[in-house]
Amino acid sequence: MNRDITMLTSSKQGYTNMNQTGAPWQILALRYSENKKRTRRDSFIFASKPDAPHTMDFFFWVLRRGEEVIVVDTGMDTAEAARRDRPILHAPVDMLTSIGIDPADVKTLIITHLHFDHAGCIDAFPNATIHIQAEELSFATGAMMTNDALRLPYALDPITTIVTRLHKGDVVVHDGECAIAQGVTGHLLGGHSAGLMALTVQTRRGKLLLASDVAHYYESVTKGLVFLIVVDAAKMVHGYNWLREHAEGDISRILPAHDPLIRRVYPEVAPDIFDLSATPDHQLLDELGSSST
Template structure:
């Protein structure tokens, strides 16, 4: 599947989807924690954790499945709500979802997959090979994975509930998957056609806005070159830099409106124009 230089030019006739970021957990941190090579500024830089909902044209797609209570406690994260509870706020029952995109198999993106009992899971070939291959012998690569979750996904392969993709793929008209790599060998992003144009859910292809804006990379990294090249891919896929949604930045909740006042700080609607863009 080719990547056009002007995505909106090919969008005629495609469905327009609603897209939501659901904040389910958070943790503190400093700038030095989030940039390879550190950072000269000793300033706070907290990290939020999201899953994403794509809805429209008779289809509901969830992107990533977060983590649960046990992992939150063990890894020192503040769990605000279970991912399934976050989806319920938007009237989505996790067990009824038919398609779940797993951007990569790190603990904070696949942790509650078993709550999605009726889903097919969409994963890159390279990610499964990476998470079960030789590089997992090394702590610097394996620390982001939970062994039982990787095993759980392998079990789903044997139950014919995983659809593997190699590179670019169309999940549905107006929803496409794109391998980025970098952070992990098989990391993928999701491109969605919306009323405001093509929105790209970067996931951990760019943890924070600052990563793709300044071409800096996160500390957990398999291939730095792929990560930096990936920023260009994100920008080519999106209609503008404001259409790229990073995977962990608290600014997402500030820049995009909640679908209703009760969900302020919990859910951000991404298919509308940002309200407080930098």
């Protein structure tokens, strides 16, 4: 049995409130789109069973404690979704509104990376301070964007928006590990994109690893599979190792970005909104250890 698999078993207004300092965060995953047309060869380099279906879910996230809110990534807008044939199940802005969050009131927005499905609605947050890694900003606006393959996961409108907001003074550009809020830390890992950032978040069940696209699926981590869209494969594998190390042997502490298993493992608290800080289905997570490669 793969050593890595055996190790990873389970064991409204203003949105700032300093009185919440030290309290745990709730993490909500908002599922706004899906792609059921994919196969395993669309996900992984040298995929086993390459023609087998491999659905991808699309999430963005909300960190919440009391009235304090941090939005992590913004999903994709309807125009880009149509262009790429990704059906929008719920407009990201509408999902926020449905849980009492007005994007205009959000003060902190974290962009883990600038791919089209993570940064498509930044302009809906006019009053937010935006946090991003310097390496991601540099890559997405630099010479590598002349290459068709490297440019493919990016869209022009989010890049234009982030640069405009940068010039307005709305963007905090980080270089490596960064404290974004009390109990929320960013970690530069790269791999899938040049400046990809994961987060550690303190919740009621301890420290959780909001992986974003450091891990698209649980099996990315448990099997070390290299995702098809990659800037640096070595850094991608390092990211998996980093997640395993910081999860301390408990896969339930890792929160992947695109895995439909999220919907089975965590409770749904509103239509297509899942509480990742709640107790997961550990038995289901343990079954990952017996899945074949």
